[in-house]
Amino acid sequence: MKKKSLLKRGISLVTLMSLLLGTLSGCSMGNKGGSSLVDEASKSTKDYVFKSEKLDIIDASDYSNISIVGQRIYATTYSDGENITICSFNSDGSDLKTVKIPESDADSHGNMTYDKDGNLYCVLYKYYYTDKQGNVVDMEDVYEEEGMGDGEVITMTEEETSADGDIIVDKMVPDGENMDDDYDYHEEQYLQKYDAEGNEIFNIMLSDGQDEENYFSMYGMVYDENKGLIVSSNRGIQKFNEADQSFDMILDTTDSASEFYDTSISLYSGFDGQIFASLWGDHGIELRSFDPETGKLSDPSGQFETYDDYSFFSGNGYDLYVSKTDGFYGYDKGKDALTKLLDYVDSDLSIGYSINSVVAVSDQEFIANLPDENYNYALYRLTKVPADQVRDKTIITLAGRGIDYNVRDMVYKFNQESDGYKIKIVDYASLDSEDDWQAGLTQFNLDIVSGNIPDIMFFVNDEPVDSYINKGLFLDMSSYLASDPELKDVKFVQNAFDAFKTGDKLYQIIPSFYVNTLAVKASNVPGMDTLTLKDCKEMIKQKGVTFSDSFGMIAKDTIMYYGIMTSGNRFIDWENKTCNFNSEGFTELLEFANEFPAEITEDMWMDYDEASYRTGEALFSLTYLNGFRPYKRYVDGTFGSDIKLIGFPNELGVNCSILTPNARFAVSSQTKYPEECWKFLRKLYLDEYQDTIEYDFPIRKDKFDALAKKSMEKQFWIDDDGEKHYEEEYYWVGDTQIEVQPLTQQDVDTVTDFVESLTLTYSSNEAVSNIISEEAAAYFKGQKSAQEVADIIQSRVSIYVNENS
Numbered sequence: 001m002k003k004k005s006l007l008k009r010g011i012s013l014v015t016l017m018s019l020l021l022g023t024l025s026g027c028s029m030g031n032k033g034g035s036s037l038v039d040e041a042s043k044s045t046k047d048y049v050f051k052s053e054k055l056d057i058i059d060a061s062d063y064s065n066i067s068i069v070g071q072r073i074y075a076t077t078y079s080d081g082e083n084i085t086i087c088s089f090n091s092d093g094s095d096l097k098t099v100k101i102p103e104s105d106a107d108s109h110g111n112m113t114y115d116k117d118g119n120l121y122c123v124l125y126k127y128y129y130t131d132k133q134g135n136v137v138d139m140e141d142v143y144e145e146e147g148m149g150d151g152e153v154i155t156m157t158e159e160e161t162s163a164d165g166d167i168i169v170d171k172m173v174p175d176g177e178n179m180d181d182d183y184d185y186h187e188e189q190y191l192q193k194y195d196a197e198g199n200e201i202f203n204i205m206l207s208d209g210q211d212e213e214n215y216f217s218m219y220g221m222v223y224d225e226n227k228g229l230i231v232s233s234n235r236g237i238q239k240f241n242e243a244d245q246s247f248d249m250i251l252d253t254t255d256s257a258s259e260f261y262d263t264s265i266s267l268y269s270g271f272d273g274q275i276f277a278s279l280w281g282d283h284g285i286e287l288r289s290f291d292p293e294t295g296k297l298s299d300p301s302g303q304f305e306t307y308d309d310y311s312f313f314s315g316n317g318y319d320l321y322v323s324k325t326d327g328f329y330g331y332d333k334g335k336d337a338l339t340k341l342l343d344y345v346d347s348d349l350s351i352g353y354s355i356n357s358v359v360a361v362s363d364q365e366f367i368a369n370l371p372d373e374n375y376n377y378a379l380y381r382l383t384k385v386p387a388d389q390v391r392d393k394t395i396i397t398l399a400g401r402g403i404d405y406n407v408r409d410m411v412y413k414f415n416q417e418s419d420g421y422k423i424k425i426v427d428y429a430s431l432d433s434e435d436d437w438q439a440g441l442t443q444f445n446l447d448i449v450s451g452n453i454p455d456i457m458f459f460v461n462d463e464p465v466d467s468y469i470n471k472g473l474f475l476d477m478s479s480y481l482a483s484d485p486e487l488k489d490v491k492f493v494q495n496a497f498d499a500f501k502t503g504d505k506l507y508q509i510i511p512s513f514y515v516n517t518l519a520v521k522a523s524n525v526p527g528m529d530t531l532t533l534k535d536c537k538e539m540i541k542q543k544g545v546t547f548s549d550s551f552g553m554i555a556k557d558t559i560m561y562y563g564i565m566t567s568g569n570r571f572i573d574w575e576n577k578t579c580n581f582n583s584e585g586f587t588e589l590l591e592f593a594n595e596f597p598a599e600i601t602e603d604m605w606m607d608y609d610e611a612s613y614r615t616g617e618a619l620f621s622l623t624y625l626n627g628f629r630p631y632k633r634y635v636d637g638t639f640g641s642d643i644k645l646i647g648f649p650n651e652l653g654v655n656c657s658i659l660t661p662n663a664r665f666a667v668s669s670q671t672k673y674p675e676e677c678w679k680f681l682r683k684l685y686l687d688e689y690q691d692t693i694e695y696d697f698p699i700r701k702d703k704f705d706a707l708a709k710k711s712m713e714k715q716f717w718i719d720d721d722g723e724k725h726y727e728e729e730y731y732w733v734g735d736t737q738i739e740v741q742p743l744t745q746q747d748v749d750t751v752t753d754f755v756e757s758l759t760l761t762y763s764s765n766e767a768v769s770n771i772i773s774e775e776a777a778a779y780f781k782g783q784k785s786a787q788e789v790a791d792i793i794q795s796r797v798s799i800y801v802n803e804n805s
Contacts, residue, residue: 036452037431037443041397041424046390048327048343052370055093055379058085062377063369065112067269068315068359073367074114075357075379079103086120086198091361091381099198109192111221113229113269118196121229123206123218126188137183189216191231191240204245220267222275227292230275232265237277239292250295260297269314274333276320278312284434285310287320289333303331303338306439307432309353315360323354325427330363342366342382345425348416352408352425373413393418396673396680399426399447400458401440404663406692407458414680421676426454441766448473455671456680459664464765466574467804468666469507475667478506480678487685491701496659499761509665511684512696514626515755516565516762517657518649519634520619522642530656531649533592536620545617547595552618553608555600556780557773559593562622564772565762566648566656572768577802582787582794585651590779590786592649598780611733614640622648626662626696628711628743629729631751636740637731645754657754658762662696697755708752711743767804771796 060077067074077085083100103109103124112122129137188208193201207216217234224230229240230250237251253260260279267290268276275290277297284307286300304310311323318330318339328342341363344351350373357369364384371377398411403425411423428440436442441462447453448468457474459465468474478501482488500510518531524539525531540550551559564571571580580586597604612618621638623645625631634643647655665684667677683689690703698704714726729740743751772793779789 036447037426037428038397038399038447038452038454041399041426041454042395044392044395045346046385046387048340048346049385049387049390050342050347050366050382051385052347052349053381053383055089055367055381057087057089057093057096057379058098060085063087063379064357065110066313066357066359066367066369066379067112067114068361068367069114069116069118071361072118073359073361074118075367075369076109076112079105079107081105084109086194088118091365091367093381099194099196101194101198111218113221113223115223116225119201120192120194120196121221121223122192122194123221124190124192124203126186126190128186129183130186131183139183142183189218193242202242202245219264222267222269224275224292225273230267230292232267232277234264237265237267237290237292237295250292251297265297266312268312268320270320270333271314271316271318274319276312278310282434287312287331301331301333301336303336305433305435306430307434307437308430311354311356311358313356313358313360315362315366317360317363321358321360323356323358325353325430326425328355328358328360328366330360342384345411345415345423347382348412350409350412352403352405373409393422394420394673396421396423396456396671396676397426397454398423398456398458398680399428399444399454400460401428401444401462402460403427403429403458406689407663410680410683410689414683418676418679421673423456423680445766453668453670455668455673456677457666457668459666460662461660461762461764462766464763464767464804465508465664465666466763467765469502470574470804473666473669474507475669475671475674475677476505476507477509477667477678477681478504480674480682481506481685484678484682487682490685492699493697493701493704493756495756495759496697497699499659499759500661500664507666508661509681509684510661510663510699511665511689512662512693512698513659514624514662514696515645515657515758516562516660517623517625517645517647517655519621519623519639519643519645521613521639522644524619525644525646528644529646530653531646532651533588533649536592536649537595539619543616543619545619548597548600548604549612549617551596551620551622552612553600553604554596554622556593556596556598558622559596560589560772560776562648563589563593564769566650566658566760570650570652572797572801574801579794579798579801581797582790586793587786587790588651590776590789593776594780594786611736613638614733625751625755627694628708628748628751629715629740631747632711632740632743633729633731635747637733637738640738655757656760657758658760659758660762708743708748712745712748713742767800768797771800 057075058077062078063075064078065074065076071091072088073091074086074088077087082102082104084103086099086101087096088098089096101109106126106128108125109122110125112120114120129139131137186208189206191202191204191206195201206218207214215234219232219234221229221231227239228242231238231240231247234253236249236253238247238249240247251260252258253263253265255261263279266278268278270276270289275292277288277290279286279288281300283305285304287304288300289298290296309325313321313323315321319333320331322329322331322338327340327344329338329340331338349370351370355368355370359367361367366382368380368382369377370380398407408425411425415422428444431440431443433439445463448457453473496510496513500508520531528535536550540547571583571586573579609615609617613621621634623634625645635641645657647657650656665681667674667681671677685700690698690700693703694707698707715729716724716726718724731738731740775789775793775796778784779786
């Protein structure tokens with residue numbers, strides 16, 4: 001997710017949210033008559049259901065470059081260290097034929113395409129190093145022999161620390177020249193052709209990787225029965241002449257006068273000899289048809305103007321096929337229209353992304369490389385299920401923006417287990433576009449406040465959740481938890497669990513969380529548990545550093561963002577409908593933020609020293625603590641000394657560190673299926689889900705403690721025989737590689753005590769953020785005083801809070 005800048009928002013969302021939230025209290029919570037994504041998802045449909053059948057072609061775990069020639073399927077396995085295998089077969093897996101193509105571990109094949117006779121055209125990529133005598137070397141062996149990685153490894157020892165616990169910076173300088181200077185890296189590309197029996201027809205070098213002026217990068221190839229092989233690269237689109245092995249330019253992308261100058265163009269074989277091209281345009285991904293006779297690209301389709309994960313693939317029937325995050329679509333070029341064919345959820349497929357290794361036998365049959373429930377990939381045949389054979393199920397809607405794979409996998413498993421219910425996913429991220437990358441979030445919020453509410457809601461940290469709670473939009477789930485036989489006695493990280501409650505009401509399910517805080521060298525804050533803005537100013541002055549460097553290169557808007565985020569209810573008390581922006585604390589925050597640059601320029605980044613926290617040129621690190629291990633990265637890596645997690649500076653004398661949920665789940669107070677919603681959400685608290693949390697703090701106390709214990713040993717993986725293989729962890733400062741040690745018991749106690757002492761949470765409110773950013777800009781530009789701006793913000797936000805609480 002992109003971090004939201006407080007100073008880059010317009011007022012459209014403020015106006016809409018104010019109007020809609022302000023009138024919501026007088027409205028019923030039923031459907032308002034308009035059609036929304038949730039409305040569409042709630043309609044039971046049987047039109048997109050396919051059954052999957054695993055094809056046991058050969059003993060291989062993964063396939064790529066799936067193509068269709070006539071009615072015959074071609075698929076490629078990955079290398080076994082010596083060869084890749086090209087499999088061809090009928091769509092039901094019968095009449096299997098295989099050929100082997102040589103490929104070593106240092107090689108790879110790609111950009112595969114076939115002619116009507118099954119001849120293969122592909123690009124061979126070769127990667128290797130040579131020493132100064134031209135001998136090929138294995139760099140892993142070289143590093144192992146030298147006893148080092150790409151840079152010097154620094155391990156903290158008592159002898160290498162100064163009196164205040166800081167690592168001596170001189171120890172960090174890598175000794176000698178970089179080893180890579182003694183070796184030459186080679187990246188060669190070859191155009192190859194093999195016949196249907198696997199015999200090599202030709203092998204032509206396209207690039208040796210050494211001549212920068214003749215650099216070559218392949219983007220894609222298709223075979224046209226009339227024109228032959230068509231190649232797209234950084235040079236443009238060219239026709240390959242097999243007779244003399246030359247290239248004729250069709251569309252030159254090196255011509256600065258061309259509309260497509262310096263554009264990466266991918267090519268796809270369409271139905272009945274058509275060729276399509278995709279490229280990145282001014283408004284996102286563009287799909288165009290390509291005429292090799294004229295060298296012309298058509299105008300872009302109007303079907304791909306929103307952000308989504310698009311993959312294009314070939315097949316029979318539609319002109320082209322498209323895979324998106326929710327399923328497969330057929331593309332009709334004449335109508336410039338997409339028709340949905342397959343839905344992942346309806347078809348019980350645990351997928352939440354576009355599939356690129358797939359081909360269409362027809363619009364009712366696909367061959368695809370898909371994962372099973374254990375993420376093992378294999379070839380599957382997907383065939384359409386007639387509507388009258390699809391079982392009736394009641395639809396439960398789950399909506400959000402940017403719904404992650406773990407949630408989608410939970411939905412898949414719930415749907416598999418439930419006989420009478422099916423959860424349908426609505427991801428509003430599909431509405432985001434280059435013109436408005438917030439469109440999905442805006443529409444999600446507007447649908448909620450206008451009554452088009454899904455049964456289950458998935459939030460990250462961009463939605464005004466507190467406002468929704470105050471409006472009574474969410475179901476209290478405390479009684480469901482209290483009566484759940486498996487969960488009623490479970491112990492949680494109680495301070496965090498309570499912090500995310502509203503009084504004694506459980507409106508949100510929070511499976512995990514992280515902490516936003518401020519880290520400083522412990523030696524800089526002896527005996528101090530909190531900081532004020534005045535303390536920060538004095539330390540900056542005392543240490544002789546600049547404001548822009550003091551926080552590790554950040555601008556005014558970031559200071560304001562964290563100042564508001566870590567304020568708790570200091571400036572807004574939603575429950576009591578009061579604001580406190582015209583206070584000394586807020587004006588002091590404005591004045592402090594104004595000491596920082598308006599933006600961080602490229603030159604500033606170029607001059608930035610990554611070791612600045614170690615050398616003392618930077619003092620305060622805005623820290624994201626998502627688990628126990630990151631603490632040691634800050635100690636061993638960023639600072640090279642003991643640290644204090646002291647929270648954002650404030651005048652209240654409290655540690656303003658913020659408990660932040662990784663995701664929030666809520667149930668509509670108007671849902672007709674509260675028990676089924678709980679059956680789904682309770683899984684977030686069960687062992688199966690909680691045990692997967694490694695990069696946040698689990699909300700369950702036993703899992704929190706288990707993660708703490710795990711952090712005291714090196715990271716490891718377990719092989720098929722159950723043996724642990726430990727791995728070193730490193731942190732990079734420039735070219736210097738620093739070994740990060742596991743946590744000690746004292747480290748674990750420090751982090752645990754810190755986390756369990758926190759009570760503040762943050763719930764985003766875009767409307768309030770917009771008001772603050774708009775008015776604060778006037779002060780930063782010198783148009784108004786800090787007090788004038790604070791008074792205006794106080795007035796505007798007070799009106800908003802009273803209308804929307």
